[in-house]
Amino acid sequence: xxxxxxxxxxxxxxxxxxxxxxxxxxxxxxxxxxxxxxxxxxxxxxxxxxxxxxxxxxxxxxxxxxxxxxxxxxxxxxxxxxxxxxxxxxxxxxxxxxxxxxxxxxxxxxxxxxxxxxxxxxxxxxxxxxxxxxxxxxxxxxxxxxxxxxxxxxxxxxxxxxxxxxxxxxxxxxxxxxxxxxxxxxxxxxxxxxxxxxxxxxxxxxxxxxxxxxxxxxxxxxxxxxxxxxxxxxxxxxxxxxxxxxxxxxxxxxxxxxxxxxxxxxxxxxxxxxxxxxxxxxxxxxxxxxxxxxxxxxxxxxxxxxxxxxxxxxxxxxxxxxxxxxxxxxxxxxxxxxxxxxxxxxxxxxxxxxxxxxxxxxxxxxxxxxxxxxxx
Amino acid sequence: xxxxxxxxxxxxxxxxxxxxxxxxxxxxxxxxxxxxxxxxxxxxxxxxxxxxxxxxxxxxxxxxxxxxxxxxxxxxxxxxxxxxxxxxxxxxxxxxxxxxxxxxxxxxxxxxxxxxxxxxxxxxxxxxxxxxxxxxxxxxxxxxxxxxxxxxxxxxxxxxxxxxxxxxxxxxxxxxxxxxxxxxxxxxxxxxxxxxxxxxxxxxxxxxxxxxxxxxxxxxxxxxxxxxxxxxxxxxxxxxxxxxxxxxxxxxxxxxxxxxxxxxxxxxxxxxxxxxxxxxxxxxxxxxxxxxxxxxxxxxxxxxxxxxxxxxxxxxxxxxxxxxxxxxxxxxxxxxxxxxxxxxxxxxxxxxxxxxxxxxxxxxxxxxxxxxxxxx
Numbered sequence: 001x002x003x004x005x006x007x008x009x010x011x012x013x014x015x016x017x018x019x020x021x022x023x024x025x026x027x028x029x030x031x032x033x034x035x036x037x038x039x040x041x042x043x044x045x046x047x048x049x050x051x052x053x054x055x056x057x058x059x060x061x062x063x064x065x066x067x068x069x070x071x072x073x074x075x076x077x078x079x080x081x082x083x084x085x086x087x088x089x090x091x092x093x094x095x096x097x098x099x100x101x102x103x104x105x106x107x108x109x110x111x112x113x114x115x116x117x118x119x120x121x122x123x124x125x126x127x128x129x130x131x132x133x134x135x136x137x138x139x140x141x142x143x144x145x146x147x148x149x150x151x152x153x154x155x156x157x158x159x160x161x162x163x164x165x166x167x168x169x170x171x172x173x174x175x176x177x178x179x180x181x182x183x184x185x186x187x188x189x190x191x192x193x194x195x196x197x198x199x200x201x202x203x204x205x206x207x208x209x210x211x212x213x214x215x216x217x218x219x220x221x222x223x224x225x226x227x228x229x230x231x232x233x234x235x236x237x238x239x240x241x242x243x244x245x246x247x248x249x250x251x252x253x254x255x256x257x258x259x260x261x262x263x264x265x266x267x268x269x270x271x272x273x274x275x276x277x278x279x280x281x282x283x284x285x286x287x288x289x290x291x292x293x294x295x296x297x298x299x300x301x302x303x304x305x306x307x308x309x310x311x312x313x314x315x316x317x318x319x320x321x322x323x324x325x326x327x328x329x330x331x332x333x334x335x336x337x338x339x340x341x342x343x344x345x346x347x348x349x350x351x352x353x354x355x356x357x358x359x360x361x362x363x364x365x366x367x368x369x370x371x372x373x374x375x376x
Numbered sequence: 377x378x379x380x381x382x383x384x385x386x387x388x389x390x391x392x393x394x395x396x397x398x399x400x401x402x403x404x405x406x407x408x409x410x411x412x413x414x415x416x417x418x419x420x421x422x423x424x425x426x427x428x429x430x431x432x433x434x435x436x437x438x439x440x441x442x443x444x445x446x447x448x449x450x451x452x453x454x455x456x457x458x459x460x461x462x463x464x465x466x467x468x469x470x471x472x473x474x475x476x477x478x479x480x481x482x483x484x485x486x487x488x489x490x491x492x493x494x495x496x497x498x499x500x501x502x503x504x505x506x507x508x509x510x511x512x513x514x515x516x517x518x519x520x521x522x523x524x525x526x527x528x529x530x531x532x533x534x535x536x537x538x539x540x541x542x543x544x545x546x547x548x549x550x551x552x553x554x555x556x557x558x559x560x561x562x563x564x565x566x567x568x569x570x571x572x573x574x575x576x577x578x579x580x581x582x583x584x585x586x587x588x589x590x591x592x593x594x595x596x597x598x599x600x601x602x603x604x605x606x607x608x609x610x611x612x613x614x615x616x617x618x619x620x621x622x623x624x625x626x627x628x629x630x631x632x633x634x635x636x637x638x639x640x641x642x643x644x645x646x647x648x649x650x651x652x653x654x655x656x657x658x659x660x661x662x663x664x665x666x667x668x669x670x671x672x673x674x675x676x677x678x679x680x681x682x683x684x685x686x687x688x689x690x691x692x693x694x695x696x697x698x699x700x701x702x703x704x705x706x707x708x709x710x711x712x713x714x715x716x717x718x719x720x721x722x723x724x725x726x727x728x729x730x731x732x733x734x735x736x737x738x739x740x741x742x743x744x745x746x747x748x749x750x751x752x
Contacts, residue, residue: 044700044707049714051687072674072699080677080695088691298448301456311427315464319456323448324420331420333706338425 006214008145008187010246010267014356018239018265021355024246026092026144027185028084031059033246034262034355036348037094037270038341042067043077043087046275047337050089056310056338057345060144061089062270065137066098066118069127074140082142094145094270097134097176098127099191100251103152103223111151113171131176139182145215147250148176150191155225162195169193170207177211187214189248195220196229198236205240216241217248218266222257231260238264255284255347256371259364262351269348274340279333281325284343286367287375290318292336297322310342382590384521384563386622386643390732394615394641397731400622402468402520403561404460407435409622410638410731412724413470413646414717418443419453419463422651423713426465432686432714433721436520437465438646441513442474442494445503450516458518470521470646473510473552474503475567476627479528479599487527489547507552515558521591523626524552526567531601538571545569546583553587563590565624571596572605574612581616592617593624594642598633607636614640631660631723632747635740638727645724650716655709657701660719662743663751666694668712673698686718 010033012022022033037060038045038053045053045061053061063083068074080086083093102109102116109118115130129137131149138146150169153162173190180188190213194201208216218237221230234249238261241247248268249261258269274284281292285305290297292304303313304321312321312335324332347367354363386409388398398409413436414421414429421429421437429437439459444450456462459469478485478492485494491506505513507525514522526545529538549566556564566589570577584592594613597606610625614637617623624644625637634645650660657668661681666673668680679689680697688697688711700708723743730739 042700042703042705043696044705046706047710049687049707049710050691071703072695076675076695076699079675080693086693086696088696299452299455311425315426317456317462319448319452320419320462320464323452324418327418327447329418329420330422330706330709331425334423334425334710 006183006187007185008214008246010244014358016355016358016360017263019262019355019360020265020267021352022267024267026060026187028090028092028144029059031092032352033267034348034351035059035268036258036344037062037268039270039272039275040087042071043083045341047278047334048341050087052311052338053089053341054091056342057349058091058341060092060094060268061087062094062096063087063141063143064098065095065134065141066101066127066129068095068141069098069137074137078140078142084142092145093143095138095141095143095147096250097138097147097149098129099147099150099152099219103154106154111168113168115149116151131172132179135176135179135188139186142186144186146180146186146188147217148173148188148190148213150193150219152193152220152223153195155195155220155223155229157195159197159200162193162197162200166193166200166204170204173208173211177213189213189215189217191217191219191250192237192241193220194237196225196233198233201233201237202240205237209242213245215246215248217250219250221249222252227257230257234261234266235264238266255344256368258347259351259367262355263361263364274344275337278336278340281332281336283321283336284340285375286370287373288371290375292318292321292332293325294322304336304339305343308339308343308346310339312336312339382559382563383561384590384622386620390734392731392734392736393639395638395731395736396641396643397728398643400643402436402563404466404468404520407468408728409643410724410727411435411644412634412720413438413644414720415646415648415651416463418447419459421717423654423710424717426463428687428714429465429717430467432718433725434467434717436468436470436644437463438470438472439463439517439519440474441471441510441517442477442503442505444471444517445474445513450513454516454518460518468521469519471514471517471519471523472626473514473523473525474505475523475526475528475595479530482530487544489544491525492527507548508555511552511555511564515562518562520562522556522562522564523593524549524564524566524589526569526595528569528596528599529571531571531596531599531605533571535573535576538569538573538576542569542576542580546580549584549587553589565589565591565593567593567595567626568613568617569596570613572601572609574609577609577613578616581613585618589621591622591624593626595626597625598628603633606633610637610642611640614642631720632744634723635727635743638731639737639740650720651713654712654716657708657712659697659712660716661751662746663749664747666751668694668697668708669701670698680712680715681719684715684719684722686715688712688715
């Protein structure tokens, strides 16, 4: 099997240290790597239409198996043409497996070797996810990239607990691999776990790679650990994943994390930060985040970020956005989401350009310094 | 003084019965009449960016003096280039005067011949509006069309009360007319009141017309009266307003009301219905409104309205919007707002086309029948 096998195929155009710029072919179109996936949990990116997403440069949208299985149900999505058509996006999509909810809904679930039962979710009733069921749901959703069900433990769990958890994750990965039927139209990604233990990370990466997936993810990052641990674990783990397959760092992260992770050879990212922070009036800038509710912006005629080309920065001032933020107007969220999403996507475009120019490490240094400077 | 005098000028292109199609020149551009103004209360149309508004065919945006005077304050808007620039719209705008809040905030205000004091508004403190102050605020906001402060009484008030109220409204109109300084760059509209009494409506229209405003409004409609009273009063009052000036029916209304009012010679409309109803998941269709939370849409693959060309109807199904509506996703509001606003603006385009073709009364009959049929 080589990198062109299966429904997604990575072509690396240029390497710059461990960083790579390439093209990822998917059934719904080609995405330029490295890329950031905008999160549309319930098949909807909160605050932006598909037209606005495309204009912002979005290439791949991520949705959540757990949420869609509960509402509207995966069969409803299938009947309406699959996730991409259902949400009017029509481009490449990736679905997670529900594994992250084992972490985020830790008090509402029970894990066994068989699977995970989620209890008492508002309105949704129980949901029992097995590796087979997670694949079946994602096959019904019709995403281009599916994820294996994994157990995502908190970063600070004890070693003994992580060892136990890895047995579950690896067992589930084997079962998911066997359950995968749409091998021509949907790619299944394996997920390496291992928390903060480098030997366990190495072992997990090897065992998952042996299963020969079209793509690989680093899971269990940004689940409570320190920033330096994120950096260390990603730098250690990403190069252990097969070089000819796309590498996806799940749920990460801040702009700084992305810049550092590309240095380690990561190709794909997703995070709720640009959309969720926008709903709390927090906007990203080249010189760090700002909160537009702050009184100091009440008379600030500048755009959020003078280097940004998004519709918000071309149209309205910080003073205007501060006005909407204080009132809790729906458009405060929408405008800041438009900006934040474009900020992330433009960062990825700049990253890619720097790699293609063979200048990534200098770029990374400059941008990290800039982000660390105090936003005005 | 003729119709080309002042900062707004109406050119009537075609008459069809009492209906008129024309062009209204304003300092921020020409608007084709009859037109519907999308409401952006706090200098923001809830759910749509200016780009989306322009794509939907919006020509004029309406904002509220009362709300903007409280937050962010009219001087802040002035400093940021005036209302149109502040909100990134850059097209024609109209501001109301705060008169409507005398009706909508009836328990929180006190009216005298001098003016109206609003008490205890959340966060905003007191606001004392006089006719002079209402003009001064609107001059600071820089809208193309300003409204005189008027007293908007409830439709079912007693005759004695309406007679008293008209004295206030007419006195205020004279004072506003005298206070108007930006006569080259901002038009001031007079407002005729009179509730359900035809003789009082006639008297008010005459007294306001004597003050020679660049435009005239029918106020005090859709403030609690029956649908047939709306129709009767508009049909009676609109033709009493000067024929060569734009006629504006304030705060009205449902598509049926608009169709009927154009028959009476009204040129301008505004209403919160398309935007507010959208936030309650109610969508307009050619065959009446539907509520997308309804279970019967859970598996409906059709767009909201198969005759509509909006981004929502081109992109997503009722089943999808029902899914978002049930979840309370922000995009349910946004998508339905995009549709409802386009629905209203397309209705106005169709109305105008019918008038230009000399076929308005047949058009009105057909559309009213269609709206009365049961939406599926």
